[in-house]
Amino acid sequence: MNGTLRLPVEPWARRLVLTEIIVPVVLLVLGIYAGLLQVLFRAGVIQAAEFAGWEYYQALTLHGVVNAVVFTTFFAVAFGNALVPYALGMKLPLRWAWVSGVTMLAGTLMAAWAILAGKASVLYTFYPPLMAHPLFYIGAALLIVGSWIAFFNWIPLYLRWRREHPGEKTPLAVVGMFATFIVWLIATLAVAIEVVVLLIPWSLGWTQEVNVPLARMLFWFFGHPLVYFWLLPAYTMYYTMLPRLAGGKLYSDKVGRLAFMLLILFSIPVGAHHQYTEPVVSSGSKLLHAFLTFAVALPSLMTAFTLAASLEYGARQRGARGLFDWMFKQPFFSTDAWLFSYMIAGLVIFIMGGISGIVNASYSMNLVVHNTSWIPGHFHLTVAGPVLLAFLGMSLHLVSTYAGKELRLKRLAVAVPYLWLVGVFVFSWGMMRGGLHGEPRRSNLGMSYLNPDSPFYHPEWKLYVTVAMIGGIVMTLAMIAYFVVFFATALSRRQREAAAEFPLSEAYHDEPAGALMNLRPWLIAAVVLIAIAYTPMVRDVVRGTFNNAPGYEPHNPAPVNQSEQLEESPSP
């Protein structure tokens, strides 16, 4: 289906999608605030005691879990609940869609309680031996199970569509969302094993110790594809909507399908690139995962060229001449195509995010940047770049169309992504430069690195933490502007019938898709590749772990003088 068609939505489908968008955006207010506290604390502007009553690790957990796990998972489900039926021209089956939504909500409330009560300060990676309250793990498991139910609910719909449309190409938007949830389903199986077999029994006291390297390996089996679970809905928007918003067509439908298939293939067997410094993983496994990490960058490089060609095609239709004119003839500040601003700002940020990812992927360079502040610099250019901006833009679009309301404060809405772009570039520059000078990714000292009492007092980092703080403040201002636009729209009076409406693009090259029409060979190849990449790694971890570890709960150490601190502070 092409074009901006308005399709009526049933009241309970409307309520579901709006709930799944509005609840996480409300939580995002907390997540963003916790982020601001981080930059102020690092720069020494506030002290640990001024952390809104939260401890350092508690606020960092809130920041990571809300922004990177809760908001993204709810968004992906809400977006799929809206887009998949729309692209297939069918109605969403409501019963299981609501079961999914309620399960996710229940899980989120449990995990949120555990974090806010200070009983789950374990960060979004929840690495043992950091131990959380059982409700944190159970809540996380429910969030995941709820998202699976949403996906399983779309499958019968799609199968019916196939029976009714024999030989037709599956809409690219559906391919994108199915790729998202296939990657998610395979990846979450490993974290389900980690949580159900290792962490829940341990946190309930049924087992006393936990195998840390095994838990970490299972986490990264999930953790890397998690980042593509974030990226894929954004790519779905880029391939299926951005070209139309830019006044053109997608350059090649086939490349879009190939990118999605390659991401199914390569997203998972790369987890060891997060564990290059893990002693029990052999260098052979690390080498294999490093090669596969370079392979997973290929679909993104293809995406860069295809989207650039699509933007160029649109601009040339509007009279762009010469080599570079097309770059400037884009509707950057158009209030009619306001969604474009969220997507293009995200893409520009991702150029730097991609380059820094390729730096991380190389073993020798990784040893320089691993566990330094370079890494948050990298991931704010990815998950807080193309992903966050695409999700924020689409959340506004869904609230406006599903609630039947006109977008309010359009000029401010268009300014948000560019303000965010400036903020995130400044922030990431500070973090990455600091990282190259040895600034740690995080630490639990109860004081800033600029505090002369700190055992890690480093005055030469002052420039970098200060620049990062300025970037963080600009990002916060962008988000305040976003919340104003979002809630002004959501709380305004309804002006028209609620409807599903997406600006889907046509493709310039729309030839038959051949082998890309059939998902099965790609799935089989993905499973084989995972087996090849992970069998030796499981063996390494099982053979190389001699002792399990007891649990540990981090707390802010009281600010004491340097020598006492060095003796007493446990290093997480």
Ligand code: HAS
């Ligand atoms: Fe990463 C660590 C490698 C992509 C997120 N990554 C992280 C962590 C996160 C994260 C959260 O190899 C930290 C995890 C933790 O808590 O420890 N990453 C990569 C590589 C890629 C990559 C090779 N990462 C992402 C994406 C993320 C993400 C996407 C979130 C969504 N990453 C690593 C490694 C580590 C890591 C190591 C471990 C580091 C360590 O030691 O701890 C690649 O997929 C990147 C490929 C991307 C490109 C860019 C394509 C550019 C495009 C824009 C085109 C622009 C256009 C606009 C068309 C090649 C598509 C034109 C403009 C006009 C105006 C016309």
